[in-house]
Amino acid sequence: MAQWFTKWIGWVRVIAFFGLLFGLIIRIGDPQPLETLRNASFDFYHQSKPRELTQLPVAIIDVDDTSIEEIGQWPWPRTRVADMVQLATAQGAVAIAFDIVFSEPDRLSPAQIAQDNPDIPPTLLSKLTALPDNDQVLADAFAKSRVIVGQTTVRTIAGNREEKREMAKVAHALIGPSPLPYLLAFPDIVQNLPALEANAAGRGIFNALPDPDGVYRRLPLVMSVQGQIRLGLTPELLRVATGGDPFAVRTNEAGLEGIVLARQLIPTAHDGTVWPYLTPSSRSRYVSAADLLKGRVPQGRLAGHLVLVGTSAIGLEDFRATPLGVAMAGVEVHAQVLENIMAKTLLVRPNYTIAIELVTTFILCTLVIIFAPSLSARLLISLSVVLLAGYVGTSYYLFVGKRVLLDPSFPVLATATAIILISTVNYLREERQRREIRSAFGQYVSPDLVDQLTQDRGTLSLGGESRELTLLFSDVRGFTAIAEEFRDDPEALTMLMNEFLTILSRAIMDQKGTIDKFMGDAVMAFWNAPLDNPDHARAACRAALKMIEDVHAFNAKRRREAARRRKARAGQKRKSAPARRKIHRIKVGIGINTGQCVVGNMGSDMRFDYTALGDPVNVASRLEGQSRYYGASIILGEATARALAETFAIMELDVVRVVGKAVPETIFALFGDETLARAPLFAALCATNSAMLQAYRDRQWDQAESQLAEVSALLDKLKLNMADYVEMYSGRIADLRIAPPPGDWDGVFASTSK
Known part of the structure; x- marks a missing residue:
């Protein structure tokens, strides 16, 4: 009988019980960390249910x-x-x-x-x-x-x-x-x-x-x-x-x-x-x-x-x-x-509350020590949640109803510690049993086969697969000037960029995109991997439009906060007010391209990333760089634009030969969704712009210049800020009048920078 009792009690329960007694002794001593945790719990109660304001003399x-x-x-x-x-x-x-x-x-x-x-x-x-x-x-x-x-x-x-x-x-x-x-x-x-x-x-x-x-x-x-x-x-x-x-x-x-x-x-x-x-x-x-x-x-x-x-x-x-x-x-x-x-609304913490906390801790931990080794994880967690929630609920009720401060932290902390320790011991025991089973099966089949059956690590192997992806690159325009403003406060710059990148990331994640990496102030993302998404081109464009919209809202928020700070400083009338930091408007350029890529775990045996490789990746990166010259916030590659049909407001910009590519690429600007695409004024803009581009490629400079003026007027009516686009073509036409292109000129613009 004594042997059975000793076996049932086990060394784990004995050690846990002595640990419980040691924990109770520590609580009686009440070191500062426990006091801080207890006070934080009471502060939470206070903040969740402050006293109601009543008129008193x-x-x-x-x-x-x-x-x-x-x-x-x-x-x-x-x-x-x-x-x-x-x-x-x-x-x-x-x-x-x-x-x-x-x-x-x-x-x-x-x-x-x-x-x-x-x-x-x-x-x-x-x-x-x-x-x-x-x-x-x-x-x-x-x-x-x-x-x-x-x-x-x-x-x-x-x-x-x-x-x-x-x-x-x-x-x-x-x-x-x-x-x-x-x-x-x-x-x-x-x-x-x-x-x-x-x-x-x-x-x-x-x-x-x-x-x-x-x-x-x-x-x-x-x-x-x-x-x-x-x-x-x-x-x-x-x-x-x-x-x-x-x-x-x-x-x-x-x-x-x-x-x-x-x-x-x-x-x-x-x-x-x-x-x-x-x-x-x-x-x-x-x-x-x-x-x-x-x-x-x-x-x-x-x-x-x-x-x-x-x-x-x-x-x-x-x-x-x-x-x-x-x-x-x-x-x-x-x-x-x-x-x-x-x-008579003072909070009270009678001396007997300490005794209640100690007794509650002892009972809860003893229950865990006795029953946890023999209970399933689901039942153990459910029982623990019920018991601890009941105690915390009682503590909160006493605060709200009786204004009595009963510490919820130490009993919960001690019980959770007991659960974690017992669960860890259970896990180690099961892991030992798993090794014993693996060793036993290894006598009959290959150990490699046993490992493959017990743990599938296929998703962690190096290699990739070929998929059609839509890729997005974004970058901040004029980031050097922004960083210069924060040269004396790099922590503030870090906070600003973290908040900004969070906004971009949220727009990408909301459209089920995969964020490949952050490169300083730049972001690379793609769609259709690792999960299939047949509508990947549209999802990428919706994400890009949301990114631009959210960045505008972010800039407006920063201006409002700056105005409040200026007003506060003016109200204080301090003689030595701190120097005001210039609020730079953050502008984002985005490039989107679609094509066949290799996607998967790339790197070495020691370190690798899930990423995409291929020519469409490079083109998407180059398109993002072109946004600064054409004045468009979002530039699409030809494959992406063709896949979108009439569901987005898209206008052709140029045929360019980007750095590193011999084959030219027709690029397009993305302005909005189908609401703008169906607007008669936008249709007129696209038709006039197409006529301007055709006249430009046919060397009809006067006609191209006249239609460029109409394009500028339509852009102003639509409130689309494309002054750089109009100015760029106006400059090209003026230069080509002076130095006409050679006879084999095909109208393709060769980009000399990334």
Whole structure:
């Protein structure tokens, strides 16, 4: 019995079980990678279901970019800040908290100005020194309102500041053991000027520490500073607004349970922090400081509100990364914490959630360890998906319905790891059995035959087959100028070309084409291999037209983005704006040809590619090069044009002898689909162009020139940009008038470049 049990358990299950125990120990230690993964999961929940915005009596007086533009450079004179306090109080604000610390005397106080400018005339100097001190004006404004001054902690060793002021004692009660061992501890603090501190109704600390990835997910409501228990800015604002009674801290053996304000318990984590449940940033919370000072705020806008004063100005850089994936002004984060407290919508992560996560991980992994070795892959995957989806669904339900944060990442990661390890062992076992079978059959038949039966590698052999293909080559016109613009930013050029080549590739793939290779800014593709496509010529032309259309849209998008960037720079009015990069319009030339080619795996035994070879490939490449001379975006070879009949708008361009070929090739321009082909005006263009070409080849220069003018007029009416085509033939006719061609001239143009 013991032997059977040992055999059934197996060494794989034993090792996996010990691995599970080791993984649980690691989770209890909670290293940073696991914390980062867990936080990312909670961020995903947050972003998929942010808190709904509701109207609550919370407002922000915002020193925004408009305020700085109207009022002047920050910091403003303290008299302006005093005006803000007085106006907000007159508006009916219940209490005002500053997400700003005034730790230094106002450099714009009259006495300070007098001291900094000793050459001022004595009469004016005496008048200046007689004026009230700006800081005292602000302190007087504080005394006539309910103001909470902001303070900030510093992570310095106690006593290393030149002047260290004692903090004012804060009345509080303790319910349970001392919370000091659990609180975030700071050895020192930056306070406001003594007069401001003395006249303030409260003092709150606005510090918040980010997680290791720089995201602010938790904020402390209570903390330890110089060994004293202090409230954060938000709960201090709430305390003062509700009467100013002392607060209480409730603790148990595991740490903090929460703080008691206004006779209500606000739950916190064991260290006094909370998880705010955020909404996307909303301007409805904000009142511009300039609007308040200029009297543009509607009467009663701040009535009954708890007001925070802070900044969203870009230059002051008071922005915080949030779980929503976007930065938010720090003062708005504080405002949302206050909304969470008032509406009781804080996210919670009770201590028991860790136990649930560990037990769930143990159960799921144990099920996998026990049953995975004996289950089929399909059943194992199905069962695992059901179990893991059920757990993740429960975690998401708790977030949405109960605002409870239950980690979905570690149980899923641990279970998936167990599945992968067990599946890998199963695969290795099956591979060993397959080798044993191969060895056994090798005793009766040739090992080569066994290999051929067990694995067909015919598709990976070198060689090819003859097929009729339609080939497409595309290239960017003027790429050198584009690259020159990006000479100082090659990464931006790479991003631009990757996006551009993605557009071309998508058009080719949508028409079932095969992309052979990318050559810098050029693309080679073909149709009718490896899969049969009897309509390959039409598919290639449809892809080419879509490529041109998408490139036009891409150029328009780049122009719009450039215009937005210019507008943003103009709005910022920076003195040293970055140099604007010229937006080059990307133009594409495309050559298409059809013919018999060899297609297959070409190369060496060590490296090969699936590609096409043959004369039609070279012709297609040469046709792409001709597009720059004829002004047509898409040039077709004769075989391709004949295969298309009347389903596309095609016009003959010339008979050319491309570089490397003795036999001339009639080339055509592709302008559009059958809608354009059936247009009477396009039919007239083709007829007039054919007559012009015939007159040109018959040396009837006057007639050719007259009909070329008609061709130009028809092109303009059809809005087809072929000015280069008209100019080229006009130049040829002028040259041939001066130097007539020899008697055996056949009208074929010999191209001298690729």
